[in-house]
Amino acid sequence: MTEMSFDSSFAYTEEPLESAAALERRLRAIGAARYHDLHPFHDMLHGGRLDLGQVQAWALNRWYYQSSIPIKDAVVLSRFRDRETRMEWRHRIEDHDGSPGDEGGLDRWLALTTGLGLDEGYVTSARGILPATRFAVDAYVSFVGTRSPLEAIASSLTELFAPNLHERRISGMLAHYDFVHPGIMTYFQRRLGQAPRDAGFALDYVKTHARTPEARALVCEALIFKTDVLWVQLDALYHAYVTGHPPPGAFRPEGAA
Numbered sequence: 001m002t003e004m005s006f007d008s009s010f011a012y013t014e015e016p017l018e019s020a021a022a023l024e025r026r027l028r029a030i031g032a033a034r035y036h037d038l039h040p041f042h043d044m045l046h047g048g049r050l051d052l053g054q055v056q057a058w059a060l061n062r063w064y065y066q067s068s069i070p071i072k073d074a075v076v077l078s079r080f081r082d083r084e085t086r087m088e089w090r091h092r093i094e095d096h097d098g099s100p101g102d103e104g105g106l107d108r109w110l111a112l113t114t115g116l117g118l119d120e121g122y123v124t125s126a127r128g129i130l131p132a133t134r135f136a137v138d139a140y141v142s143f144v145g146t147r148s149p150l151e152a153i154a155s156s157l158t159e160l161f162a163p164n165l166h167e168r169r170i171s172g173m174l175a176h177y178d179f180v181h182p183g184i185m186t187y188f189q190r191r192l193g194q195a196p197r198d199a200g201f202a203l204d205y206v207k208t209h210a211r212t213p214e215a216r217a218l219v220c221e222a223l224i225f226k227t228d229v230l231w232v233q234l235d236a237l238y239h240a241y242v243t244g245h246p247p248p249g250a251f252r253p254e255g256a257a
């Protein structure tokens, strides 16, 4: 008799979502299996295996994600009647947009793209981004406006896993690329402090407010959706700039065929 081969990830039975602790365990397992730190494009980025044009393509596309985050957070805010949640959430908008006289994350992201040699007007126009970037990011903004407020908050939970990735990115990119220096990596340096606070609030929120196994399952589905939003952006970058099939109208690095 021939032995059947099977994917061992389906061989276990998942723990029922009967408590907040079980929910947290499941969320962490989802991150461990699906977060975009596992994507081969990130291995190449952090391991110094991309050229300047490919790093530019990544930073250019990520601008669209970054610049949509405060819009997404404004939509999240609009979902809550209670003042406490709005007060807690609103600093996220300022973290990215900044405030008069105080730079925000978007300024720091532009320091990165400019430091990599990209024209600021071209970056902010988002004209050269991949269609998949636009579709994925727009789907995230739409998700938080159309799903329940609980799912809207849950979809930000990928941030639980971001600080490790940012640390690896800072050290890897500084070590491997002569066109990267600390002055253009301040975006990630700053997120190391901001993301744990934000993720901690979101995790407490879903643990407190998802009170049934069904609600906890929705929280998990929201996190899975978000890991897909992140993953598909890197798939598109890989296809366009590693495999070498940029779609019509997309950014073409200088000197590329």
Ligand SMILES: O=C(O)c1cc(C(=O)O)c2c(n1)C(=O)C(=O)c1cc(C(=O)O)[nH]c1-2
Binding pocket: 069, 155, 156, 157, 158, 159, 160, 161, 162, 165, 191, 230
């Ligand atoms: O570099 C990354 O891999 C990464 C991932 C994520 C994430 O996991 O969603 C965010 C960020 N960075 C980030 O810088 C950021 O401001 C951010 C906000 C959010 C969110 O969903 O509200 N995610 C992320």
